[in-house]
Amino acid sequence: MREKKPFYITTPIYYPSAKLHIGHAYCTTIADAIARYHRLAGDDVFFLTGSDEHGLKIEQKAEEAGIQPIEYTDKIVASFQALWKRLDISNDDFIRTTQKRHERVVQEIFRRIYAKGDIYKGEYKGLYCTPCESYWTEHQLDENGCCPDCHRPVQEVSEEAYFFKMSKYQDRILDYIESHPDFIQPVSRRNEMINFIKQGLDDLC
Ligand SMILES: [Zn+2]
Structure with a gap:
């Protein structure tokens, strides 16, 4: 069986x-x-x-x-x-x-990450589109300097924020994906992800 x-x-x-x-x-x-x-x-x-x-x-x-x-x-x-x-x-x-x-589990995960020293306070600066809830970089904006998704104006936003040290895990994630060929499917997305990670991961706000 x-x-x-x-x-x-x-x-x-x-x-x-x-x-x-x-x-x-x-x-x-x-x-x-x-x-x-x-x-x-x-x-x-x-x-x-x-x-x-x-x-x-x-x-x-x-x-x-x-x-x-x-x-x-x-x-x-x-x-x-x-x-x-x-x-x-x-x-x-x-x-x-x-x-x-749900809140209980999220709090526990954040507590563990914080205890490992992988969360720090920094400053996030970016161009923000509120309707899309997305930050964009200058070169992602459309030809009018607006949001590339909805084409509405973006606002410059700067705020104190907490960051997760994602850059620290870049090599481990890459090793894992490369040694587990079925982890991300289809292969085209797997390759896309590998290329994305190889460009370097920023810490996550
Ligand atoms: Zn938008």
């Missing part, structure tokens, strides 16, 4: 600033098909999806609506869950980043 193997799959946890679109349904349906395949093959499957509920855009949308961010995301998240039910998605759990069980 085939050995029963644990199999974990997750979609991205979607950002509930607005209703979902067909792209989210596409991604979740593919994950669902893979989860169902592994269940049929007898594996011990855990299939997760959820919502990523923190960020400036949600705070602003809630303010516009005159409600608390959690009230705003409660409504949108209910629409996520109704959609997955309608599409008969077989997820085993639905995680919300506002749930206590």
Whole structure:
């Protein structure tokens, strides 16, 4: 008999600033098909999806609506869950980043990283697009000096921030990817990632 193997799959946890679109349904349906395949093959499957509920855009949308961010995301998240039910998605759990069980784990991970000395305080300077919640470098901007994604004006932002010493782990990550050929699939993405890391990783804000 085939050995029963644990199999974990997750979609991205979607950002509930607005209703979902067909792209989210596409991604979740593919994950669902893979989860169902592994269940049929007898594996011990855990299939997760959820919502990523923190960020400036949600705070602003809630303010516009005159409600608390959690009230705003409660409504949108209910629409996520109704959609997955309608599409008969077989997820085993639905995680919300506002749930206590999620906060506890994140705090523990940050505590461990901090205890290892891999978090330090620095200053982040950049060109920020609020609607996209993205920082851009000068050469990424479009021909009008605006956000390359939504083409709205960007703001120069400088703030005190904490950084994770990602640069310290560059060689270990590269070694791992190179010695585990199946770790990133397909091969084209694996090569893209290897080239990206070889250019040098910055510490992460
Ligand atoms: Zn933008």
